[in-house]
Amino acid sequence: xxxxxxxxxxxxxxxxxxxxxxxxxxxxxxAFEARMVREPALRTEVEYWEQRLGVLASELKPIDPPPxxxxxxxxxxxxxxxxSGLWQNLAFWRWATVGSAAVAAxxxxxxxxxxxxxxxxxxxxxxxxxxxxxxxxxAAIDSAGAGLTVVPAAATEVNQRVLQLWLIAxxxxxxxxxxIEPGRPIHINLPADLMQRVAAQATLAVSVEPPGGSPTGLPxxxxxxxxxxxxx
Amino acid sequence: MPPANNxxxxxxxxxxxxxxxxxxxxDTSAKLFAVCxxxxxxxxxxxxxxxxxxxxxxxxxxxxxxxxxSPITWLVAIARNQSIDRLRSGAVAKRMQAIDEAPEVSDNxxxxxxxxxSSQERQRLMDCLGELEPRHAIAVRSAFLEGDAYDxxxxxxxxxxxxxxxxxxxxxxxLRACLER
Numbered sequence: 001x002x003x004x005x006x007x008x009x010x011x012x013x014x015x016x017x018x019x020x021x022x023x024x025x026x027x028x029x030x031a032f033e034a035r036m037v038r039e040p041a042l043r044t045e046v047e048y049w050e051q052r053l054g055v056l057a058s059e060l061k062p063i064d065p066p067p068x069x070x071x072x073x074x075x076x077x078x079x080x081x082x083x084s085g086l087w088q089n090l091a092f093w094r095w096a097t098v099g100s101a102a103v104a105a106x107x108x109x110x111x112x113x114x115x116x117x118x119x120x121x122x123x124x125x126x127x128x129x130x131x132x133x134x135x136x137x138x139a140a141i142d143s144a145g146a147g148l149t150v151v152p153a154a155a156t157e158v159n160q161r162v163l164q165l166w167l168i169a170x171x172x173x174x175x176x177x178x179x180i181e182p183g184r185p186i187h188i189n190l191p192a193d194l195m196q197r198v199a200a201q202a203t204l205a206v207s208v209e210p211p212g213g214s215p216t217g218l219p220x221x222x223x224x225x226x227x228x229x230x231x232x
Numbered sequence: 233m234p235p236a237n238n239x240x241x242x243x244x245x246x247x248x249x250x251x252x253x254x255x256x257x258x259d260t261s262a263k264l265f266a267v268c269x270x271x272x273x274x275x276x277x278x279x280x281x282x283x284x285x286x287x288x289x290x291x292x293x294x295x296x297x298x299x300x301x302s303p304i305t306w307l308v309a310i311a312r313n314q315s316i317d318r319l320r321s322g323a324v325a326k327r328m329q330a331i332d333e334a335p336e337v338s339d340n341x342x343x344x345x346x347x348x349x350s351s352q353e354r355q356r357l358m359d360c361l362g363e364l365e366p367r368h369a370i371a372v373r374s375a376f377l378e379g380d381a382y383d384x385x386x387x388x389x390x391x392x393x394x395x396x397x398x399x400x401x402x403x404x405x406x407l408r409a410c411l412e413r
Contacts, residue, residue: 017404021372022271022312022379026320047300052411054305055354056376057312062262063269065282070257073286077250080287130294168247173240203247219243222297226247 016045020053126204127153128225136225137180139165139204145195148177148188156182156224164209166219169197179213180206200231239298242306246293253290260304261286264311271315271379281318285311316379360410368403375400 012035018024019032036042124141135153142149150165163182166174175194180186190198205226207219214220241259244252264285268278288310296306361369367389375385386396 013408014401014404017408018400020309021375021400021404022316023375023382023385023400025381025383026317029317029320050309051301051305052353052357052407053376054308055357056373057263057267057308058354059377060263060266060270063266064262065265065279069261069279069282070254072283073257074250074254076283076287077253077290168244168249170249174243203244203249205243205247218240221299223243223246223294226294228248 012039012042013045016042017049020046020049124198124200124229124231126227126229128204128206128227130225137206139227139229141190141198141229145198146190148190148198149185150180150188151185152182158182158208160211161208161221162211162213163206163224164213164219166205166207167194167197168203168205169199170201172197174205174219176214176217177204179209198229200229202229203227204229239296239303242289242293242296242303245290246296253286256289257286260307263304264307267308267311268315270377271312271319277318278315281311281314285314288314312379319379320381356411357407360407363410364403364406368399371396371399372403372407 015024015032019029024032032042036046126139127135128137128139130136136156138151138153140149141147156163163180165177165180165188167177168174175197177190177194178188180188203226205219205223207214207223208221209219210221241252241256245256261282265278265282268281268285269275272278272281285307289307292310296303301309361372364372371385371389374380374388380388382396382400383393385400386393389396391399
């Protein structure tokens, strides 16, 4: 191949390589990132080069950053959490959960199920958000601690895949609570061995899995929403 | 931690576990700081970017997909992108430090998570880089590690901009063909 041919190629895959390599200007980088949003196939190209070229970073000798860096990160995250307004949040979600539990119960009743209706003062709730802060699901543990109602807060596209709900108790690996529906509320009876792990500070998370659920018993796909159980 | 589960720390971070982020930082920050330092060549700038990197990791851990990238590849990509963006912003003073003048090096061997891809994967890339013309391979390696744009690379290697673009693009095509053999 001549230099001329290589230079003349406007192949998007090639630009993905240039982007990962880091040779583009600031304006070219922003333009490519905007294009990547419109053309998801480019994301795959970028991931290809990140994985392949990434091994070059193993040449770099690790350098310990100064100890105050972690403290700065920790402080920044704490301030961010405080700014998001815990009180407003709690009040809003308390209201939302009561409403959603009723919706969940009603839709299950309509399907002919016998439902244990979660009490309005359910002790534990979690709002499962995407990392971008978008609401994903609301989960409420019923007052007896035996069941869990999960209500989608927004539409989720799953494209031939399924959503699996996981419980992660502090220090424990994720444990499956079963598959949930992207488009409607669902009530899950907690397996007896998991009931004791359901407590404040445990995390609920939803991952995208192949049909039938994770083949490994641990999450294999991306986590689309997660949140901690909180006492109301 | 078994390699097959090396994404679990990121998963816990995605669940909002600050302790998990602290452990991830302990295990990976020296590697990512080296990535930032090599690109920015300025301790203050690299420290700023490193902080932003872990705040981004905290926010975006849920988008990490273990089917598409290894955790360390994902982390290195975030550190490189943020360092390159900082470098391009022009806020970074002209870099005067020589390449190998780095501050103290960590004595602690990086643990499993911080280790990069398998040695086979590394060897494969090295073999393919070895098939390029030597100066082209140097340009590719230097571009990746230093994060320099085309014009800076061309200046450093004292060749016209158009020639540098053609070297890099041709090298990418050849690398891809070689890696997929």
